[in-house]
Amino acid sequence: MFHTKVLWMPAPRLAVASFALLIAACAAPPNAPVAVREPSLSVPVAAPPSTAIPAALAARAPSTAANPAILEAVEHKPSPPPAPTAVTAPTPKLAAAPIKAVTPPAATAQVVKAVPVPVTKTAAATLDMKALENRLKQTNSIGFMTKIALKNQVNDLLEQFREYHRGRLNTPLAALRRPYEMLLQKVLALLQDGDPPLANEIVASREAIWGILADPVKFATI
Amino acid sequence: MKKSFQQLSLVFFLSAFFVASAPAAEDAALLKDLTSVIALLGVPCGQVVSATKLKDNDHIATCNDGNRYRVFINAEGRVVAEKK
Numbered sequence: 001m002f003h004t005k006v007l008w009m010p011a012p013r014l015a016v017a018s019f020a021l022l023i024a025a026c027a028a029p030p031n032a033p034v035a036v037r038e039p040s041l042s043v044p045v046a047a048p049p050s051t052a053i054p055a056a057l058a059a060r061a062p063s064t065a066a067n068p069a070i071l072e073a074v075e076h077k078p079s080p081p082p083a084p085t086a087v088t089a090p091t092p093k094l095a096a097a098p099i100k101a102v103t104p105p106a107a108t109a110q111v112v113k114a115v116p117v118p119v120t121k122t123a124a125a126t127l128d129m130k131a132l133e134n135r136l137k138q139t140n141s142i143g144f145m146t147k148i149a150l151k152n153q154v155n156d157l158l159e160q161f162r163e164y165h166r167g168r169l170n171t172p173l174a175a176l177r178r179p180y181e182m183l184l185q186k187v188l189a190l191l192q193d194g195d196p197p198l199a200n201e202i203v204a205s206r207e208a209i210w211g212i213l214a215d216p217v218k219f220a221t222i
Numbered sequence: 223m224k225k226s227f228q229q230l231s232l233v234f235f236l237s238a239f240f241v242a243s244a245p246a247a248e249d250a251a252l253l254k255d256l257t258s259v260i261a262l263l264g265v266p267c268g269q270v271v272s273a274t275k276l277k278d279n280d281h282i283a284t285c286n287d288g289n290r291y292r293v294f295i296n297a298e299g300r301v302v303a304e305k306k
Contacts, residue, residue: 142255142258143252143259144255145256145293145295146258146262148300149259149263149301152299152300152301153262190258
């Protein structure tokens with residue numbers, strides 16, 4: 001009965017049934033899994049800055065020990081979040097940890113060493129006139145009256161220099177050189193046998209003494 | 223007796239020698255000082271061979287060239303050599 005009913009269905013009804021079967025076949029899930037590939041990123045991903053900066057600094061600086069402050073500041077930097085949205089916005093921790101002084105103390109010391117300050121040898125070159133004078137007074141190679149006579153002649157020469165620096169002497173400074181040399185020769189002649197060390201010191205101080213006598217500023221301090 | 227006399231004379235001789243040598247050293251220094259002073263003052267003398275003390279820091283110096291000078295310190299504190 002049923003078979004005869006099916007065989008005896010009209011054509012339009014058969015077409016609708018076949019179409020319905022076709023739709024049902026397309027809606028059903030597939031038996032084989034489909035491989036879904038994510039798009040590959042050709043752009044290289046930059047390393048986190050916390051590890052890159054020390055490497056860059058190490059490449060610049062000859063020794064990391066010279067830049068401890070910078071490394072210390074870098075080490076305290078937190079790594080940025082992996083999400084792309086967080087990269088654009090600066091994190092508050094980065095702003096709170098400013099980089100410390102660019103020139104650490106060790107570097108400044110090196111700079112100072114590289115540029116030595118010209119230190120004038122003032123201490124060594126300063127003539128100790130008082131010490132020379134005392135030694136001359138105490139030396140046994142010159143008698144009492146000879147010392148008095150030398151003192152008179154030194155005072156006479158100093159008076160000439162005083163007049164010159166006041167502008168009352170018409171002769172030039174070079175004209176005073178000869179009496180200065182003559183007096184120095186007399187002193188050396190008296191000392192060379194009895195007190196050779198003092199004589200050598202006076203010979204060594206010849207130009208320094210002249211410098212003091214010729215300079216009005218230094219002469220005023222005598 | 224002779225031995226004691228000899229010992230005594232030896233003691234006197236030695237004491238006289240040491241006593242006499244002390245002022246001689248001072249004289250030599252004085253003569254040298256006077257020679258230097260006179261040379262510093264630029265007057266002709268050569269070498270002072272003898273000196274006679276008038277008072278402190280006042281002497282008559284006799285040079286080997288025959289010149290005689292009175293060397294002294296005046297009131298102004300300057301050493302002066304006056305020819306005698």
